[in-house]
Amino acid sequence: MITALVRPSKVDAVKTALVALDIVGMTVSDVRGFGRQKGQVERYRGNEFTVDFLLKSKILVVVDDAKVETAIQAITEAARTGEIGDGKIFVNSVETAIRIRTGDRGDSAL
Secondary structure: OEEEEEOOOHHHHHHHHHHOOOOOOOEEEEEEEOOOOEEEEEOOOOEEEEEEEEEEHHHHEEOOOHHHHHHHHHHHHHHHHOOOEEEEEEOOOOOOOOOOOOEEEHHHHO
């Protein structure tokens, strides 16, 4: 399972890059958090205030082991702006996948 935390504006680009690799099926959630930038200073009507948690999009996609590296490369290229806050990618093992409708297990459930 690949978990990518990216800028919300980059979700469509990541989706397009993964679909081009014939990787379909993803879950996207809006999340808030902070990393090295530790939030940012915003100005509203002349007043400054710190936004501690920045809006990110969390993309979950489960792919066959053979496609992990190409998926990571596609996500990285699609989500990169070169600025602080581009996000992170985490990769975890999935023991099994089960398609509820058919009961298929393993790779055929993906």
